[in-house]
Amino acid sequence: SKMKAGLIWFNGQMVPQEEAKVSVLTHALHYGTSIFEGLRAYNTPQGPAIFRLQEHTERFFHSAKVMMFELPFSPEQINQAIQEVVRANGYTSCYIRPLAWMGAHTLGVNPLPNNPAEVMIAAWEWGTYLGEEAVRKGARLITSSWARFPANVMPGKAKVGGNYVNSALARVEAQQAGADEALLLDKEGFVAEGSGENIFFIRHGVLYAVEHSVNLMGITRDSVITIARDLGYEVREVRATRDQLYMADEVFMVGTAAEVTPVSYLDHRAIGTGKAGEHTMKIRAAYMDVVHGKNPKYAAWLTYVK
Numbered sequence: 001s002k003m004k005a006g007l008i009w010f011n012g013q014m015v016p017q018e019e020a021k022v023s024v025l026t027h028a029l030h031y032g033t034s035i036f037e038g039l040r041a042y043n044t045p046q047g048p049a050i051f052r053l054q055e056h057t058e059r060f061f062h063s064a065k066v067m068m069f070e071l072p073f074s075p076e077q078i079n080q081a082i083q084e085v086v087r088a089n090g091y092t093s094c095y096i097r098p099l100a101w102m103g104a105h106t107l108g109v110n111p112l113p114n115n116p117a118e119v120m121i122a123a124w125e126w127g128t129y130l131g132e133e134a135v136r137k138g139a140r141l142i143t144s145s146w147a148r149f150p151a152n153v154m155p156g157k158a159k160v161g162g163n164y165v166n167s168a169l170a171r172v173e174a175q176q177a178g179a180d181e182a183l184l185l186d187k188e189g190f191v192a193e194g195s196g197e198n199i200f201f202i203r204h205g206v207l208y209a210v211e212h213s214v215n216l217m218g219i220t221r222d223s224v225i226t227i228a229r230d231l232g233y234e235v236r237e238v239r240a241t242r243d244q245l246y247m248a249d250e251v252f253m254v255g256t257a258a259e260v261t262p263v264s265y266l267d268h269r270a271i272g273t274g275k276a277g278e279h280t281m282k283i284r285a286a287y288m289d290v291v292h293g294k295n296p297k298y299a300a301w302l303t304y305v306k
């Protein structure tokens with residue numbers, strides 16, 4: 001099924017998807033030297049709104065800095081371009097994918113002097129990342145045989161294309177095992193994160209967020225910690241082991257694409273009662289209210305697309 005992304009912002013111009021092409025000699029295609037972001041726009045009573053635009057754009061520029069890319073656009077230009085992609089396609093809710101990459105100037109591994117990066121921003125309608133079933137009944141996870149890369153192997157705080165070979169391998173392994181998603185441990189065997197999500201667990205009413213360590217500093221993780229605390233939950237940021245997850249009353253994972261997804265099984269062991277957790281679904285509902293502009297307390301997190 002061909003992705004339908006309609007009009008794409010490509011190096012400063014809106015072009016039809018069919019014209020947004022790159023050369024097969026593109027450095028990033030060969031070596032994974034790209035950076036990207038994932039945002040969502042949601043429909044609200046006041047029209048489409050992008051969730052935490054500033055934070056995503058800030059991380060996009062941090063990822064570029066880690067890779068020594070020179071982005072030929074300012075953060076404000078990227079913010080405006082992201083809004084333009086939603087507007088030009090007439091989306092009321094969509095997933096937005098900014099991408100910057102090393103182009104076709106050189107195919108030596110060293111991307112320099114290739115570092116004026118190319119930039120595109122596409123958007124498409126993406127529903128429930130792991131499927132409605134996984135939200136209703138809780139996702140089934142297996143611990144991947146692929147560990148999350150150590151901090152001195154790959155820059156896990158940056159959303160670098162090449163990092164996602166690790167995620168893709170884990171995700172394929174999970175799917176081949178009949179699971180919905182993979183849990184990755186770090187090289188010491190402690191819980192890291194999902195292939196595309198951060199991990200939380202709940203025990204005796206206390207919420208635990210897996211600490212940053214080698215993981216991506218998720219914006220959804222940050223939002224959920226704030227929302228949960230405002231709901232009155234105690235939230236601790238901890239290093240955790242996989243058997244702590246086995247013993248938890250609830251486990252859930254969060255991300256822009258995954259939103260808040262309950263986990264009902266991990267490595268064939270039921271988490272709690274083996275259903276979507278009660279606190280998890282309460283926090284999910286609160287999160288979905290926030291992103292749909294139904295909670296004025298978090299108005300600052302929404303950028304309305306006029």
Ligand SMILES: Cc1[nH+]cc(COP(=O)(O)O)c(CN[C@@H](CCC(=O)O)C(=O)O)c1O
Pocket residue numbers: 037038039167193194195196197198215216217218219220221254255256257258
């Ligand atoms: C490894 C990883 N960890 C945590 C997160 C959560 O980060 P945040 O979106 O800021 O809360 C994501 C986002 N994964 C993105 C890519 C998904 C994809 O399949 O591509 C996303 O959720 O947009 C990750 O890729």
